[in-house]
Amino acid sequence: MPSGGGVSFPPLTPVVKWVLIVLGGIFLVQWILGLAAPEVEYVLVEWLGLNHGMWFDAPPYFPVWQLLTYGLLHGGFTHVLWNCLILYFFGTMVEGTVGSRRFAWFLAAGTIAGGVASVLLMEIVGATIPTIGASGAAVAATLAAATFHPRATMIFIFIPLPLWVFAVIVVARDFFPAVQILAGQGMPMVDHFAHIGGALFGFLAVRKNFIWVDWGGRVELALKRRRERALADDEQELDELLARVGREGIQSLSPRERDFLKRMSERKSKGGR
Incomplete structure (x- = not known):
């Protein structure tokens, strides 16, 4: 949790609040479907998750909606909780810096960037498991917050860290497994490629200043x-x-x-x- 001296909990910003509500509501629907109608929940994930096979089995038909909708679904309570916590702590920092409308476009673009990286790289390694989760957007928000406020202090497992150090840990956690997978050492159970795509987008969006573009305007x-x-x-x-x-x-x-x-x-x- 970012802190300028002592532990602090940032107030919810408008876009982050609605994102958390939507993610929580959709996860509740998934959970109910998983108990009452698991076959329906399976079809939901197949069509709204990032289904890599659909992208290359039937060109020129491409399920482009999946580049956004995969970020709305999650595979379990800890999955959605972790992404929501990241968006709460780091998304509020970014939204407070650039404003709500720019942040909304940033989150959408970060989700798409993670999706594109996943589609391309998962095809290379031959993975077929659909990708779901808001991790691409969450990691994009983390890297953007760290690029904006690199020396802000956060508490990570009771250890105070500069935000830039935490960002390096986040990227390394995905980079090294991704390299191993690309080298043919195992198949991914976690879509590290989507995380890296989101991280790269979050970093470049701030460094190249296009996060400040008011796309909505x-x-x-x-x-x-x-x-x-x-x-x-x-x-x-x-x-x-x-x-x-x-x-x-x-x-x-x-x-x-x-x-x-x-x-x-x-x-x-x-x-x-």
Whole structure:
């Protein structure tokens, strides 16, 4: 737990709070299904988890939704608890630094980065077990927090550590097993590749400053400009049709053009442009 001098528990930030609620709620559904309808829970993991076989058995069909949905599922209580604790302590640090909207995009991108690394590297080693868990996003948050605040102190197994040292431990815990697996020494029971993908993304997002890009604002601006262009095109078409009606009469318009005039008239009567 990060601390600036003594043990402290950070207040929940908005995005982290909702992520914890969603992860906890979905895990509860998984748990109930596992008891009442295990075959349904199995299908859920197969389709929403990162099912590596589906990515290479039927191109050009790719289950791209899995790059996000795999981060919503977990394999057990300790799995979801560990990821939620990491997101609580380190996600709140990052969200407090960059703001909620940027952090939401960061978490989504960290999940995708971990998923991409998993799809590519798990195929190399021939692993077939679906990947589930928010570990990619959690490790991304850990590395981002350590890159922002490397000298912040945290308590790790009762030992105070600088945050950068903890980040090195986290990366090493996955890096060395991943190298062994790539060298053909065993098959992965834990998806270390997803963790490394998330860690690399979290580090680069801060070091290269693209964590500060307001992707939500950019999307909103792009949509606004698209709407404005569409409105301008409609106004131009309306002027041209009205000019033609003045010259040639309403009978010169096609059914589509008459429908367009009717829609524009209704829009203007309601006060729209």
